[in-house]
Amino acid sequence: MVRLVLALILFALPVPAQEIVAGLSQNRISISTNFDGSEILLFGALKQGANPSDPDSGVIITLEGPRVPLTVRRKDRVGPIWVNRSSVEVDAAPSFYAVNTSAPLERILNFTADLRHEITVGEAIRSVGAPPDISDSLAFTEALIRIREENGLYQTNIDAVTVREETLFNTSFILPANLVEGVYTARLFLTSDGEVVTQSSQTIYVEKVGLERFLYTLAHEQPLAYGFLSLAIAIAAGWGASAVFRYIQS
Numbered sequence: 001m002v003r004l005v006l007a008l009i010l011f012a013l014p015v016p017a018q019e020i021v022a023g024l025s026q027n028r029i030s031i032s033t034n035f036d037g038s039e040i041l042l043f044g045a046l047k048q049g050a051n052p053s054d055p056d057s058g059v060i061i062t063l064e065g066p067r068v069p070l071t072v073r074r075k076d077r078v079g080p081i082w083v084n085r086s087s088v089e090v091d092a093a094p095s096f097y098a099v100n101t102s103a104p105l106e107r108i109l110n111f112t113a114d115l116r117h118e119i120t121v122g123e124a125i126r127s128v129g130a131p132p133d134i135s136d137s138l139a140f141t142e143a144l145i146r147i148r149e150e151n152g153l154y155q156t157n158i159d160a161v162t163v164r165e166e167t168l169f170n171t172s173f174i175l176p177a178n179l180v181e182g183v184y185t186a187r188l189f190l191t192s193d194g195e196v197v198t199q200s201s202q203t204i205y206v207e208k209v210g211l212e213r214f215l216y217t218l219a220h221e222q223p224l225a226y227g228f229l230s231l232a233i234a235i236a237a238g239w240g241a242s243a244v245f246r247y248i249q250s
Helices: 001-010 110-117 137-150 210-221 223-249
Strands: 020-024 028-031 036-047 058-063 067-078 081-094 097-101 156-157 162-164 167-177 182-192 195-208
Touching: 001 036, 001 058, 020 182, 020 195, 036 182, 036 195, 058 167, 081 097, 081 137, 097 167, 137 156
Parallel strands: 028 195, 097 156
Antiparallel strands: 020 036, 036 167, 058 097, 058 182, 067 081, 162 167, 182 195
């Protein structure tokens, strides 16, 4: 009887969740005047004997920049000029978003899991309802994604996560030069049969330093002083160019 009770208790206990242990090559990026982009290496391992190399399992890693609201406008031609005729408000869109996977997304992630965890680029963008006169609001979101993909700000990299020895994995993210300052979040997902079975996250800090920090702070906190400084620099540059031109002509 005692053995039966113990067996029932053990059966009722929850199975330990598989855990992802991960690390970053760097967790702080400094944007200076000569910043031309960066690369971040993310590596990790899975506890509890998980096997991401299994055909029904996969590893998905996302890197997301600060989310900000924005307005997407569509231009229409009116006579010889193009004007903004319609717009859609986007509640929050990542300034940068990359998705790296160990296998094709359609094989390791189903629609419900994607919707719940907002993993793919399209699901990471939250859009507010469009005005009644706009019937194709999805086209605005697609245009935003297309433009940011062209600028390297949105990326989907299939088979970019390398799995070694069944439980070790690594991947890298290429960050463009036009990064927005703020907190970036790396999320790691282990999937099985299309469902997310465990996840983890890491934080990366992106900040301006040196002259970039000085000009950014001045422009946002003392716009009048920033305006006078810009005017003084323009006058000095114009006078310098004029002096050099007169010297060459003499």
